[in-house]
Amino acid sequence: MSGTEGLSIHDRPNSYIGRSIPRPNLPRLLKGRGSYADDVKLPRMLHVAFLRSPYAHADIVSIRTDKAKGASGVIAVFTGKEIAEVCTPWVGVVTHLEGLRSPPQDALAVDRVRWQGEPLAAVVAESRAVAEDVLELIEVEYSELPLAVDMESALDSDAEVIHDEYEDNLCWERNIDVGDVDAAFADADVVIEEEYRFGRHTGVTLESRSIVADYDAGEEMLTLYQSTQAPHMKQALFAKHLGLEEHKIRIICRDVGGAFGLKAHAYGDEFATAAMSKILKRPVKFVADRMESFLSDIHARDHVVKGKIGVSKAGKILAIQIDDLTGIGPYSVYPRSSGMEINQVLNLTGGPYVFENYKARGRVVFQNKPPMCQYRAVGHPIAISVTESLVELAASAIEMESMEMRKLNMAADDDYPNKTVTGIPLENLSHQASTDKLMEMVDYAQIREEQKKLRKEGIYRGIGFAALIEVTNPGPAFYGVGGAPISAQDGCSVKLDAKGNLIVGTSITEQGQGAEAVISQVVATAVGITPDKIKVISGDTENTPYGGGTWASRGTGIGGEAAAKAGRVIRSNILDVAGILLQSETQTLDIRNNQIVDSEDGNERMSVAEIGRIVYYRGDTLPKDFQAEMMAVQHYFPKNYPFAFTNSVHCSHLEVDITTGFIKLLKHWAVEDCGTVINPQNVDDQVRGGVAQGIGGALYEECLYNDKGQLLNGNLADYLVPMAVELPEMIVGHVESRTFDSDLGAKGAGEAGTAGSPAAIMNAINDALSPLGAKATRQPFTPQRILEALGKV
């Protein structure tokens, strides 16, 4: 063992931690040389198109497929019943969300359709175009049923009950009651109540969901080229429902064109595609087109929250109460469940603040809309918007600067470890340092002065803040304890080749957020090898260690630590060989810039490439009782805390045109603390991209439905996503409070932007509208809703 073996990665010489080096996988994407699932072309490959229900709730009386089967270019036509013979149904329940229920769901609807867009039959043909043409030849007789579309009436006694086996449309209810809220509200000098609405939106990954299923009848092996963010989870699910052993399923997840949580779930059309490949013994490709993405990708949010806060005259938060209702479509989504978002809302409300009385109710209801499930910043935008608006309104009522009131109620940075009001442990947060840093970045006094001046000219600008805590690095408490086959640990393998390069396999996945760059930089640092000599492999269940993948802001914190550990082991193993060859104590040696050096003075002794050559080709020159091990595998999951909470604080500056209701974002600032920053530029752009996604939900994006459960704007012309002209310049700052659960100390950074920006924007809008006596609390804040708030329409 070398003398430096025990050193923290933070003490390594020539560190690549904290350096904005370009991402190793970006050059090929810039040349159009990426490899996404739709780029895969296999011999004898077929294409599938799905028939989707035009009704949101109907019985399938009959399906006739004979005309379709006879059409030119068609290989096969499948109904839900035929797929169900090969693919077993699933239940989207996790047991730790006690009482959450959902009935079995088939890959394709068999007897009844429960949302517009639910797949019920499929055509497999020589081309996608032919498959789509022939869908029209499938004859389905539907019998329309009464609907439960609106979540707010879905629990009414006269509501249509979607599932025969249940007495009502309740999926899950959770209640929290800590302290004595009623007494605290009675004692409060000011009590504020408000209702908040959050529209239903969706992920709109530019690359849609895509899968190529290739069943090899010789090997009895199913290879799935899939755009996903959890390959091992998918392997477990496909194995379970298609009746194959897990080692007979290989998930290959090359480039992924955006995921944002959307690609971490089970989708019936994808399972059906795999089933069809197994039946036909040929490769089958399914790529969702944009229209069907809107109808079949998971949707997100859709909450109505009644919030209440009680504060003292001095600004102390005495109690918070919320009542949240969310509609999740007809099924809880498999395997993560659709209860997790409201669970997060209940856990995170009031998160940055120290207070003692908290009461919350969350109700999750079934309805005839597409399934809702986890999407970037799960629950956070809801909890944070409600909390931060209530804080803002309370501060205004007691005539206190809202940031002062926030600071008054935040735990001091040296007060950690701490707990939330419901007892969730918080390890190491920096609310004070972060807010101080934000206020250094924002020229608050100048903005206020300008605001006053412009109001006289009829120009209404507003500034709003939002502080938050964010869940990252989830351990087994997140899903594993609830029985879902979702790994909370990740692994990293590091192999030295004969030329001194490192081949690294990681179980976390790359969706563009820089996972491979992070792993490369961590391994480079831990071993002492330059990043240009490191090749990272991800997204392949046969060639990487077992692990969870990349979601819930876990890749860097968990996969990164596994990489640091594996790097440390391989370095030690390399130095063992070097010690023998150089007849030196390994404690006196180190690896720096691909060379074995004397750790004292850095003098080069031999190259790592030479070690590779000797180990692999000239083992005869090494002692007989010594065996070199040039491949190391290590795993990691957080053991001391169920999650590594991070904190951020946002500020939005914007202008509201009170004539048109249009909002112009002027600037956005965010300070976030994700612990150790591996690649600062990368992290900043994660925050910016996240802020943009939050802006989408706050201002533009909403899936609009009529009372028949028909999506009215399911295309990119009518569903608005933020584009370059809508977005402001975004200034990002950092505070680094490491988690001590790992040596690397990294927490997640991928969701803080999306978590905080909607709340800051809502507060800025209401700041702008405050002299007009108007208040807007319904996201997205469309021009129409702003004009409604102003009483103009």
Place this chain on the structure above:
Amino acid sequence: MTNKIEINTTVNGETVSRMVEPRTNLVDFVRYDLELTGSHVGCEHGVCGACTIRLNGEIVRGCLMLAVQADGGSVETIEGLSESGKISDLQEQFLNRNAGQCGSCTPGMLLTADALLESNASPTRMEIREFISGNYCRCTGFEAIIDAIEKTAQTRQKGS
């Protein structure tokens, strides 16, 4: 099924002759017939810009053009522009500034940025925002892309 039509076109400098269905759009032709998969398909209704391709020197939406409209014309894709080196400085700035994350929008974004800099050698940041506003990026929040295009323009100005 419809009868196929012969088209003759130049793609990235190579002469290409193929039989295509009249309804085949240009980006599907490039992706699936020619196996040049760098041009992406995002919406198939002309909004997202992922399929941006050059036809006869102008950027077009590959999903709103039919392959037959390229008959007798010249098509350039991200692969061709990368090989020729025409956009190598843009690509370098995109790399350094991390202006591509998942890479879906990136080829179309590069072609659009190149067209902007051909028509306006020193655009303001707002002009860049407006010109690329037909190219949807879900990952970056656009700021890195704008930085990279601005830096490329500045570097070209210094070099000229």
